[in-house]
């Protein structure tokens with residue numbers, strides 16, 4: 001429709017860097033294959049901690065200039081992944097990072113966590129009706145690990161998919177569109193265990209002082225829950241690592257490992273895993289899909 005590429009993928013994330021950590025390989029692969037890949041990021045990540053000491057002044061409790069800086073990091077990451085369509089929900093700065101669960105920032109009027117879900121979803125409906133994705137990727141209901149912005153991103157994405165398909169809803173936002181498949185980011189337990197075994201074997205060689213545990217990895221579930229797997233092949237695995245490196249205020253990458261501001265070394269997973277939350281599976285029962293568009297009709 002309207003000259004759009006045949007395959008269209010939409011990803012909804014909370015902060016700049018979440019897309020590269022969770023879906024960098026998937027985004028690079030589909031972009032390289034000519035699919036239209038759209039990233040919607042819900043906040044600028046203004047409340048993030050800053051890793052490089054020389055940039056520490058950007059933090060919210062000092063210059064409060066991290067959001068604008070992270071806009072640039074995200075643009076650099078998207079260049080590494082070959083993704084040209086990246087947007088902020090409602091425009092840059094419309095919703096602010098809510099900080100960690102329980103933080104006083106949760107209750108700020110601009111905080112994404114304080115936003116009315118339907119009001120925030122309307123911005124996403126407009127994007128859905130414009131780019132008309134067959135496939136939507138977002139977080140599970142717990143937001144992977146319980147960050148308020150991740151939980152809210154899940155709620156907004158799920159609600160927007162519902163509203164976008166409703167023929168009577170806000171025709172001023174475009175013609176109705178039903179997303180065929182919705183996936184939640186997941187990480188299978190066996191992959192986490194293997195990653196941490198490798199980490200323990202090499203952990204002393206990493207520059208980060210601490211070691212993460214499987215419990216620190218968002219979205220870990222029993223292997224049986226995984227319905228789709230995108231293998232961490234080259235050149236996409238390298239693009240993912242480069243995209244993560246572009247988020248330099250948030251992520252320190254060291255070969256097959258990385259650390260966030262908590263300085264805990266964790267494995268950099270290049271394989272990416274999903275659970276089909278809505279839509280028809282494109283693989284036989286009990287088998288994993290290796291293409292998020294498997295079984296898509298139009």
Ligand SMILES: [Zn+2]
Nearest residue numbers: 014015018147
């Ligand atoms: Zn995040």
